[in-house]
Amino acid sequence: MKELIPDVSPYTRASTLNIGNPPSWKKAQHALKETNGITVSEIEFMNAKAIIDKRGIGCEPASAATVAGLKKLVDEKKIVKG
Numbered sequence: 001m002k003e004l005i006p007d008v009s010p011y012t013r014a015s016t017l018n019i020g021n022p023p024s025w026k027k028a029q030h031a032l033k034e035t036n037g038i039t040v041s042e043i044e045f046m047n048a049k050a051i052i053d054k055r056g057i058g059c060e061p062a063s064a065a066t067v068a069g070l071k072k073l074v075d076e077k078k079i080v081k082g
Contacts (some may be wrong), residue, residue: 012042014062040068 006021018065022028031037041046048068049061 012061013046014042016060016062024046038069038072040065040072044072045067045072 004021004025008020010018010020012018032039045061045065045068048065048071049059052059052064052067070079074081
């Protein structure tokens with residue numbers, strides 16, 4: 001993607017990600033490309049949030065994205081469990 005098309009009304013339960021025109025999108029895009037990074041869906045990070053919440057910790061939904069990403073990488077056998 002060479003250009004970002006801003007979303008004037010973004011919506012996600014992860015309130016910190018409700019940015020329709022993020023100023024650092026080129027840096028994020030570059031990081032994804034350079035690291036062969038992955039993205040997670042809203043369902044994936046909400047499921048990860050439920051896992052975290054069951055442990056009695058709780059977190060804002062966007063904070064669960066890391067757990068969702070790790071789970072996805074393990075499920076895809078890109079990293080090994082443990």
